[in-house]
Amino acid sequence: MRKTIIKGLTAVFILFTSATVLSAQGNKSEVSVFVAGGLSTLDYEAAFGNHKNGAGGNLGIGYTYFISENFGLNTGAEFSLYQAELTKDKFNNVSRSLVDASDGELYDFYSSVKGYKEKQNVTYLNIPLMAQFQSGEKNKLYAQAGVKLGIPVKGKYKSSASEMVNKGFFHDTENWGETQEFMGFGTFTNYSNNEDIRLRVVCFFSADLGMKWALSDKLFLYTGAYLDYGLNDIVKDSRNQNFIKFRDTSEGLVTLNSSVLNSSIGYGSNTLTQTLSDRVIPVSIGLKVRLALGL
Template sequence: MKTNNIKAATKSAISGLAFILALISVQGQALAQSKNEVSFYLQGSFSKLKFEALGQDSEMENGFGLGAKYAYYITENWSLGTGAELQYMEGSIFLPTVQGSFLTQDAEADEFEFRYRATNFSENQEVYFLNIPLQVQYESSGTVRFYGAAGVKAGLVLNSQYQSSATSLETSGFYSQYDVELTSPEFAGFGEFGAVKNAESELELKTNFVAHLESGVKLILENSQALYMGLFLDYGLNDIKPDASRARLIDYNAQNPTDFGFGSLLSSRRDINALKDRDEVRTLAFGIKIQYAFQF
């Protein structure tokens, strides 16, 4: 009888001990599973300001980004993240010929029509955005994990500039009161000029809202560290075209007629309708992303 009681008590003790050990193990695993992740990343990309002017599409250029992100794990596989990102984008467009005309006055206050024709006209844009992302991420389990992320970014414009040039510029002045078109002298701003290039000027783009997609592989390292390697796509959701300005694409300076300057195709409206009212300027960037992360 005593033996049976001892066996029963021993069995109960073993079962209880096993239950306690299992409970401690589960709690230990729960405590070991990190909820927070901080990461730093670099990304290289092809980028463009996507628009069309005078029948030509803008071209793809280079870009890069760097940032820091914080993610909170709702479950082992799902997390929500935000952070801050500095993104640099380039854009450009090439037009074989740009021509236009407008009424203005010369140094003697005589009114005339200034006519121009620029050959091999190009405009290059450079933009720095401060992006604030919000995204959701899914990742599989294991040491080598597949991950996918999607979200949106709000991009504040830190700096946006453009620079334009042409390999040659032909100008003339038509004086209707005399019914004559002057193609010279050059000191008056009329004639055939060589390469013309303006200094970098402010572009004044608007705040950018972006749809973000990302996918790749996450490698789990020692000491709660991880390395991400993936591809990403950023597509602008809104028109960031600057407001129409009063600047001309190519202006005539009566005080210094040979000092030609270029306005931007994105905002100049007075003498050339380069961008139609319905046309939009959106950002596009895609490339590779490398990210180092640690959990706590």
């Protein structure tokens, strides 16, 4: 991951240096810093619960090389944050045919969860390649459109539940286990979990529209609206892992959960599972302010 980010930044630096040399030969260009914010979320269809969009934005630097007075090419680098949330009042899950490590007996693990909440946030390093058109005298109307390559930096989800009740049905003895905490059985309140989400590189369609204000001959303030729309699924893992999962520790079996972004849920009445989300794409729309220095 670190090597990919370094390669991306190196490519931006080479583009910046090359365009600066051309600018020194008589062509105009701009360097800029910008901040943007608004709706910045992970868009997906959830199989259960209520999906809520989140807020976020981006912070970055840019370089624009003007081929003519009205047309230029823009690149740079920006860090972008995307957030979303899912809540579910109550649900059940079953994991079938687990093996009891003490005697090898098969059992099914049943969970009943109340007050579930999951918050997801991901961070990307985006590298844009945009075309800019501007028109006007001193103050100009501008528009940008193009693509961005998003390199994943970090993906996390935090989950919690007001109550989780776990029990197991053992096949050979046809008995229920309900109190063996070393196997994860029992009633647990104020459950919480915090883990990573593995992410893919993403390609965005991106557009900006607004006004370019001339503060002086070489200093400009851009104000406008922007849109970044992801074109591919960013979740790297398959979605066939069970929503409720387990981890062996020195104290026994610990019950955890996967993210709704990369898992399926099982139901106690049958052996079927249901994928909890379809493709996940980052989407951002909001306002952007950019301060640019002419070279």
